Amino acid sequence: MTAETSTRFTLHRDAGARFGGFFRNAWSRRWVRMLAILAALPVILYGALWLLFARDLPSAESLLTYQPPLPTNVRDINGEPVQTFARERRVELSYDEFPQQLVDAFTSAEDKTFFSHGGIDYPGLVGAVGDYVSKVGSGARARGGSTITQQVAKNLLLGDEYSVTRKIKEAFLARRIESVLTKQQILELYLNQIFLGRNAYGVQAAARAYFDKDVTDLTLPESAYLAILPKAPSNYDPNRNAERATERRNWVLSEMERNGKISAAERDAAQREPLGTVQFARNTVRNFGGYYMEEVRRQLMERYGSETEKGPNGVYTGGLWVRTSLDVPKQKAAETALRDGLVRYDRGKGWRDPGLSVDIDKNWAAQLARAPIGTGYEDWRAAAVLDKSGGSATIGFADGSQASLPASAASMPKRGTATAAFNFLRPGMVIVVKKEGAGYTLRSIPEIRGGMVVEEVSTGRILAMHGGFDAKGDDFNRAVQAQRQPGSTFKPIVYSAALDNGMTPASIVVDGPFCVWQGAGLGQKCFRNFSGGNAGPQTMRWGIEQSRNLMTVRTANQTGMDKVTRLARILGVGEFPNYLSIALGAGDTTVLKMTNAFAILANNGKQVTPTVIDYVQDRNGKVILRADTRPCEGCNAPDWNGKPMPRPPLRTKQLMDAMTAYQMVHILEGVVQRGTAQVLRDLGRPLFGKTGTTSGPTNVWFIGGSPDIVSGIYMGFDHPRPMGGYAQGGTLAAPIFKQFAQVAFKDVPPVPFRAPAGIRMVRIDRRSGRKVFGEWPTDDPKAAVIWEAFKPESEPRRTLQRYGTGPQAVATTAAAPRAARRAAAPRPQAKAPSTSEFLSNQGGIY
Secondary structure, three states: OOOOOOOOOOOOOOOHHHHHHHHHHHHOOHHHHHHHHHHHHHHHHHHHHHHHHHOOOOOHHHHHHOOOOEOEEEEOOOOOEEEEEOOOEEOOOOHHHOOHHHHHHHHHHHOOOOOOOOOOOHHHHHHHHHHHHHHOOOOOOOOOOOOHHHHHHHHHHHOOOOOHHHHHHHHHHHHHHHHHOOHHHHHHHHHHHOEOOOOEEOHHHHHHHHHOOOHHHOOHHHHHHHHOOOOOHHHHOOOOOHHHHHHHHHHHHHHHHHOOOOOHHHHHHHHOOOOOOOOOOOOOOOOOOHHHHHHHHHHHHHHHOOOOOOOOOOOOOEOOEEEEOOOHHHHHHHHHHHHHHHHHHHOOOOEOOOOOEOOOOOOHHHHHHHOOOOOOOOOEEEEEEEEEEOOEEEEEOOOOOEEEEEHHHHOOEEOOOOOEHHHHOOOOEEEEEEEEOOEEEEEOOOOOEEEEEEEEOOOOEEEEEEOOOOOOOOOOOOOOOOOEOOHHHHHHHHHHHHHOOOOOOOOEEEEOOEEEEOOOOOOEEEEOOOOOOOOEEEEHHHHHHOOOHHHHHHHHHHHOHHHHHHHHHHOOOOOOOOOHHHHHOOOOEOHHHHHHHHHHHHOOOEOOOOEOEEEEEOOOOOEEEEOOOOOOOOOOOOOOOOOOOOOOOOOOOEOOOHHHHHHHHHHHHHHHHHOOOHHHHHHOOOOEEEEEEOOOOOEEEEEEEOOOEEEEEEEEOOOOOOOOOOOOHHHHHHHHHHHHHHHHOOOOOOOOOOOOOOOEEEEEEOOOOOEEEOOOOOOOOOOOEEEEEEOOOOOOOOEEEEEOOOOOOEEEOOOOOHHHHHHHOOOOOOOOOOHHHHHHHHOOOO
């Protein structure tokens, strides 16, 4: 028999209860509970900190598209940099453009484990916490202990608040940044963003500010110096704290050696080098054209805003690239000519106190540097009177240097007195002096002001603009902002309206008394010429050349003031009421508007719009504004296709009759040849223009130019008052244009004004306006016979025939008796040249 065996089995309802029992048994032990609580505390603390501080933090992903604030860069007509608009000087570079030596210097100084940690340097954090605890209540600021990643988080996303809360947020955000960006991207943001003093943001701007070179040209000790600046640039200023800066720089070099970035020999050689910083970096951008650039800035601000209030292309943050029509040589010539004209008028009127002062006991040099006074000329300087004793005064300049001003150099009388200006100098007074030889002489800033615009006829581009003596402390741009009466420069608009309504340049207008009844309230208004007299019947041309008021108002009355003001509105001069006084320039307008109206005349009546900006590109190179929007098919072709150069189509609107415009320009050439602007005649080139003088006289004007450029000039006081009976546009404003033209037209071949199709050039007697046969115009500007421009079928029908030349010539008409003509006829002379022979000899007429 087989022996029986028995087996015992235990059935458990829930096998997992055994594990539960195990944990229950373990939890019943005190030491297990303590370990569990200790393990859970960090998790609970992290969760609490996250809920309190990290839940609402900005997204680290925003740094992927982060664009640092960049200045606006402005270029001239040739593409050369001339100005920047910036609150933070910064040049953005990519990581690959930073030299490795510079990267090593910053990581050694700021975060030596940057390429190995995950956003937080825990040993450094513990040290920073200990330092913070030790300084609680002392008022001292603990060391930061932040990594470069944490600094990026602080600078770009959090701000610079000094608190434990900010440090906690900074740590959370640094971890997020490390998960989103590469180390190279983080370092690129850091090196482009940090403030390093001298208004330099980023290492490239700092390299230029401190060493006047690019980062790629920095030496080892120079790179080490920049690396000490992020914490507190002012503490290591090379001028005030050179010893402290050198000590800190040498520490960075030692850290670089300790981290294996340089050898001991390199470190030793670099530590022996001086700091080598420059006090003033050369301007790579010329910061040129005060009033012109201010107008550019104003237009950009209106369109894009200063920062981001109107979009991403703010003037001070958007990194715009602006191409302007500024012609630097012409701008310099315009500035000098206008300043010289203002000084010429002011000369002899005595010294004028600028009315500014500084406290000589409190950093007077810095106060002087901020003083709102512009000296205009390079050899004029603002100075502060520091002391005055005996026969000389000690003066100081903004750079801290000092000089002596003897009484003999300030002997001009103070304005309104007969006492020498030296007697009125007091310590603290701000004055202007001019460098002469080894010393200085006192100068006076003119009280008279003015504006000048130079415009390209074919495009409307403003080549130069100046709105006063100096833009520093006087930013009111009188070229575009001052509303002034244009005086006689408005007369060409009156006569252009007359030419459109049946008159010709040879039409006879009476230069005699002219009065109009203005109603019971105003009574009768009588007009007068500037000279006070009258000359009887004269041609329209003569009336314009001599700027006769009586002929102008009579012509305006005959034509209709509604037609005159309509043409003024079409030309963009302004909206004026239909009063006869408007015909003499009594309505307010600006230099820019009047200059553009004359440019339209020179452009044969075609519309031109004045612009200072050619185009604007955003920081990525995309064109976001263009003045000339015409399409140009083939202009961007990669190579020449053998065909004529492509050109954009003409879209200009014809604002006035082309023949009328040419007739007026041709008449205004006579103003230069024999009228009120004769001072320009010896420039020896085709020029047209019109002078203007308003009642008082309170304003003087000149507007005119060549077929290529037109310039407008105004002079007067900001609060209009009489300038003196001798003040006229021909004696004050026209010479300013002449000085400018001598520079602007140098080496430029003369170009005649081009007549439009249909114009008939007819020989007439200049004074009578009658048609002439048998005699030819000469180069004499006051010749009796001239060429005059007529529209078809409008030239004079009566003829004036001259036999011979000179005082013995006899004038006859078709109505004279034949016997009288035979008796007056001289002996036969050589045959006069035919018209075709004359035109061949003269090279054609226009």
